[in-house]
Amino acid sequence: MVTEISPFLTMEHVSLYERIGGNDTLQILTDRFYDLVFNHDQISHLFKTDKETIKDKQRLFLTQFLGGPQAYSDVHGHPMMRARHLPHPIAEEDAVAWLECMAKAVESLPLTEELKEELFARFPKTAFFMVNRES
Secondary structure: OOOOOOOOOOHHHOOHHHHHOHHHHHHHHHHHHHHHHOOOOOOHHHOOOOHHHHHHHHHHHHHHHOOOOOHHHHHHOOOOHHHHHOOOOOOHHHHHHHHHHHHHHHHOOOOOHHHHHHHHHOOHHHHHHOOOOOO
16 A cells, blocks of 8 residues: 655654554454464453454554544544553553563564554553553
8 A cells, every 4th residue: 555645744743653664564453462362371361351352442552542543533532542441450561561462563563673662652652651550
């Protein structure tokens, strides 16, 4: 998928969402990520809802989180991710496991190493922000 870029914009003005390939890439990422998550001994128990529902919400959130359309807000309202995760006990080791799965999923994408690094760098702060219980 090639996105036309205005000659007046530089790549630094193009969202990460667009630079990684938009929805098509996020679909691949969420599919691969949740295959890993649902089979992970440490964190699979945290994901009790239907896998397809979870993947769809994550894809919508990532669209918005990475600078694409406000897809999550349009469907579910303001993300309020910390509040939405509070009912689920999340320890630091759960965040680490989540990040391990995300790192593997990102690494599997057909992107340059630079884009993979930039994409993954967006996740650690958010993952640790969801921690809401002691280990």
